[in-house]
Amino acid sequence: MPEDGCSPAASRDFQRARAARPPPHLNLESTTMDMGMIGLGRMGANMAQRLAQGGHRIVGFDPKAEARNAIEANGCASADSLDALVAKLPAPRTIWMMVPAGSITKGTVDELLKRLAAGDTIVDGGNSNYKDSLAQAELCQAKGIYFVDCGTSGGVWGLAEGYSMMIGGETDAVERLRPIFETLAPAKDKGWGHVGVSGAGHYTKMVHNGIEYGLMQAYAEGFSILEHKTDFNLDLHKVAEIWRTGSVVRSWLLDLLSDALAKNPEMAGIAPFVADSGEGRWTVSEAIDLNVPAPVITASLIERLRSRDTESFSSKLLSAMRNEFGGHPITKQ
Known part of the structure; x- marks a missing residue:
């Protein structure tokens, strides 16, 4: 159990309780909006639920009936087709997509453009390549439809903690x-x-x-070094807990690492x-195109x-080469 007395299970229960309440900074009498949400996986469903808790009227669409049923249980409406989704939203419509990057995002935008009108807005909240977003924005602009690209971070914790959003x-x-x-x-x-501008998000x-x-x-390599120093028999979870407070390497990633070590110290x-989901590759490619050295990200x-x-x-x-030039032994499988 962590030294603060809160077990991982208790911590998860606390997070679930927090997720059931409206975000504390919200004034439910403030402006509310109608919005469609396409893609009701963990991220999309949690975002829809947070918006509903904030007083917004959300209509969700997902090909899976169980996903639609789940968000209805959390205060949202649902639609069983894109046509039904668009019909349930007042103009000017806003539709937020949380679908996989690439062909699925492109296909979804193409289908929406057949159904939306000038003045409507499409938001891509997934991890699309910015070059794809530039192309989608151009297609939307030709029809008088706004395109907003929103880089979204927060993962499964976003429902309770909120999301970091970089918007273009x-x-x-x-x-x-x-x-x-x-x-x-x-x-x-x-x-x-x-x-x-479009693509910047x-x-x-x-x-x-x-x-x-x-x-x-860096965290993975550092803790691997600690784990291999068997002379000291270091408690890696305890080290992580020490570093979480006051240390220059403290971060949310370290918080998550500490939680993982508490649950499974041996990573059994x-x-x-x-x-990898692509963004690291795109970052390295962009660094090369811009002649910017990025050895850590590349490695x-x-x-x-x-x-x-x-x-x-x-x-x-x-x-084999070590064996050839130096006679070093080869470990057999």
Whole structure:
């Protein structure tokens, strides 16, 4: 149990209780809005629920009936098709997408453009490539529809804690959606901002995630060094708890790392396989295009790729070369 006396289970119960209450900074008599939410996975459903708690009228759409039923239980309406979603929203309509980046986002925008009218707004809150967002904005502009790209951070904790949002798009569109952003954010005037024209929001979020790669890699390597120093038999969870307060390396990632170590000190049952969702690759590519050295972010991306190679041919070659030039022993499988 952590030294503050709160077990991980108790902490989760506390977070669930907080999530059931309206965000504390909200005045429910303030401006409310009608909005559609497409994509009711964990992020989309939690965002819809937070907005409903803030007094907004949310209509959600997801191909899965169980996802639609779940948000209805949390104060939202639902629609079983895009046509029904658009029909349930008053003009000018606002529709927020939380769907996978790439072809699904592009396809969803294409379908919405067939159904929306001039003055409506599409918000892409997923992790789209900023170049895709620039293209989507151009398509929308040709039809008089606003396109807002919102880089969204907060993960599964966003319902209780609020979301960090980096927003790109035309000023008029962003200002009209201010009540939505103020409700989703950790505070009305903190954790969100209009960072620039269309594409700027997802560009900023791309670099944010590149930095995240580097931070996570540094923590992982540091704790691995501590774990390998068997002479001291260090309690890694205790070390993490010490660093969480007053240390220059304290952060929310360290909080999460400490929680993970409390639950599973040996990381038992976890395969050393680390996925990436694309933003780290895009950040490295952008750094190369701009001639900006980014060795830490690049190395963290390469480490993720290396983690997936359970039959590393390159490592086998390294072992073979050491044997060839120095007679060093080869470890057999």
